[in-house]
Amino acid sequence: MYRVSKTLISKRRYPELHAYFNGYALLARNLYNAALFRLRQNFTMKGKEHLSANEQQVLDEIQLTMKVKKLGKPGRYLSYSFLEKMVRATGNPDFFLPGSRCSPHRKS
Numbered sequence: 673m674y675r676v677s678k679t680l681i682s683k684r685r686y687p688e689l690h691a692y693f694n695g696y697a698l699l700a701r702n703l704y705n706a707a708l709f710r711l712r713q714n715f716t717m718k719g720k721e722h723l724s725a726n727e728q729q730v731l732d733e734i735q736l737t738m739k740v741k742k743l744g745k746p747g748r749y750l751s752y753s754f755l756e757k758m759v760r761a762t763g764n765p766d767f768f769l770p771g772s773r774c775s776p777h778r779k780s
Contacts, residue, residue, distance in 0.1 A: 699769065706766040707755050714750050737761040 683690040713730035717723050723731060737758040738745060746754050759767035 699766075702766045706759070706764060710755065710758065711750055714746070715748060718748050733758055733762050 681690045681693055709726075710730050710733070713727045714734065717727040717731060720727070734746065734750075737743065737754070740761040741757045743754070743757065750758070756767075758764075
């Protein structure tokens with residue numbers, strides 16, 4: 673069991689820390705929204721004859737992930753493991769931090 677403590681960083685007293693943590697919070701929200709978008713599109717595309725442009729984009733990403741990572745077809749719900757492999761295989765910019773040592777083509 674983990675314990676969490678809440679700490680408030682004043683923008684006025686600690687502007688450097690506030691900017692640092694605010695930047696990472698923004699990156700975390702972007703990654704969350706990118707994953708949620710893919711989950712929703714995957715869920716809504718099942719059973720349709722004609723896919724929307726967004727659903728087709730996600731389907732293409734799923735097929736690329738299956739090909740690159742040699743995986744089977746996912747079900748109606750994408751697992752966290754599959755989502756991570758998908759953003760790695762597609763080189764999603766929300767997953768890779770600018771200037772980080774992580775490579776979009778790293779094997780996992």
